[in-house]
Amino acid sequence: MTTVIATSGLVKRYGRVRAVDGIDLGVQQGDIYGFLGANGSGKTTTVRMLLGLVLPTSGEIELLGERMPRAGRRVLHRVGALIEGPAHYGHLSGRENLSLLDASGRGGSWRTRSRRVAAALEQVGLGGVGRRPVKAYSMGMRQRLGLAGALLRRPELLVLDEPTNGLDPQGISEVRELLLDLHRDGTTVFLSSHLLAEVEQLCTRVGVLDRGRLVLQDRLATLTAPTGSTVVHTSDPDRVRAALDGRVTSVEGERVIVRGDDPAEVNARLVAAGVPVHGLALERPSLEAVVLAAAGASPDRVDVRR
Numbered sequence: 001m002t003t004v005i006a007t008s009g010l011v012k013r014y015g016r017v018r019a020v021d022g023i024d025l026g027v028q029q030g031d032i033y034g035f036l037g038a039n040g041s042g043k044t045t046t047v048r049m050l051l052g053l054v055l056p057t058s059g060e061i062e063l064l065g066e067r068m069p070r071a072g073r074r075v076l077h078r079v080g081a082l083i084e085g086p087a088h089y090g091h092l093s094g095r096e097n098l099s100l101l102d103a104s105g106r107g108g109s110w111r112t113r114s115r116r117v118a119a120a121l122e123q124v125g126l127g128g129v130g131r132r133p134v135k136a137y138s139m140g141m142r143q144r145l146g147l148a149g150a151l152l153r154r155p156e157l158l159v160l161d162e163p164t165n166g167l168d169p170q171g172i173s174e175v176r177e178l179l180l181d182l183h184r185d186g187t188t189v190f191l192s193s194h195l196l197a198e199v200e201q202l203c204t205r206v207g208v209l210d211r212g213r214l215v216l217q218d219r220l221a222t223l224t225a226p227t228g229s230t231v232v233h234t235s236d237p238d239r240v241r242a243a244l245d246g247r248v249t250s251v252e253g254e255r256v257i258v259r260g261d262d263p264a265e266v267n268a269r270l271v272a273a274g275v276p277v278h279g280l281a282l283e284r285p286s287l288e289a290v291v292l293a294a295a296g297a298s299p300d301r302v303d304v305r306r
């Protein structure tokens with residue numbers, strides 16, 4: 001397994017504020033890593049440090065196997081980045097903005113520039129409007145243009161700070177599809193977000209930042225692994241209790257939790273006893289429950305809205 005991003009004891013202090021407080025991130029090749037945290041928890045500061053835009057107070061960063069910020073010139077052309085509120089020249093078109101960006105970076109010939117720019121615009125769904133001045137773009141279109149900039153060099157690693165900010169639901173789902181496509185083609189993705197649902201739908205690994213501290217980091221599949229119980233949906237919880245003799249651990253309305261990780265076995269017993277069963281599934285904790293348990297704070301710390 002190749003490590004793509006590794007930090008150890010990473011700290012950033014602004015005066016008395018410890019914006020980032022000793023974090024050890026581990027992102028492996030092939031991950032879609034969701035870096036989750038409430039507003040102000042230190043996500044943007046971390047992303048800026050990863051890219052060499054802000055110097056750490058202490059700690060170490062390795063990006064694609066090289067020490068940052070020292071190796072910035074060597075590695076950054078292999079990384080596509082989108083940081084909060086990407087800046088563009090409003091009087092120039094999207095195409096012209098991307099050409100300028102392409103010309104300012106390493107690793108791409110001028111001969112193939114217009115082809116690269118056109119391909120990136122097409123990828124983010126701006127193919128038809130690339131000639132319009134950016135001042136006429138909506139916020140969502142500007143965000144897409146920022147993403148197109150990150151894709152110009154077909155990067156091995158994409159580092160995206162709140163990539164769906166300002167997008168409508170249609171735009172959010174298009175970005176999700178785009179990131180999944182890029183991931184299928186071998187790109188590792190590191191994205192920060194304050195939206196649990198976004199991370200749950202997209203990511204393979206999750207890190208949770210709470211007031212500058214990394215309180216959780218693991219594979220999503222591990223965090224939401226089956227608990228060993230089965231959830232039964234029924235209109236008659238009392239008869240489930242009677243039929244399963246002591247195996248019911250909790251009842252919430254029509255949702256009954258039964259000890260045992262074989263829904264077929266539970267179903268067979270209930271059907272044999274004539275209990276109406278509307279649904280059965282292995283019980284798994286939601287990412288929301290896992291995050292709230294780890295962050296141990298008020299539920300508004302991470303935004304759970306869909």
Ligand SMILES: Nc1ncnc2c1ncn2[C@@H]1O[C@H](COP(=O)(O)OP(=O)(O)OP(=O)(O)O)[C@@H](O)[C@H]1O
Pocket residue numbers: 014017018019037038039040041042043044045046084194
């Ligand atoms: N340049 C700065 N000077 C002083 N304090 C800063 C600076 N940048 C960030 N901070 C502080 O560091 C903390 C973390 O901020 P940061 O922007 O990294 O959080 P975030 O999780 O990205 O939040 P958001 O999603 O709102 O951008 C906040 O308390 C913020 O006020």
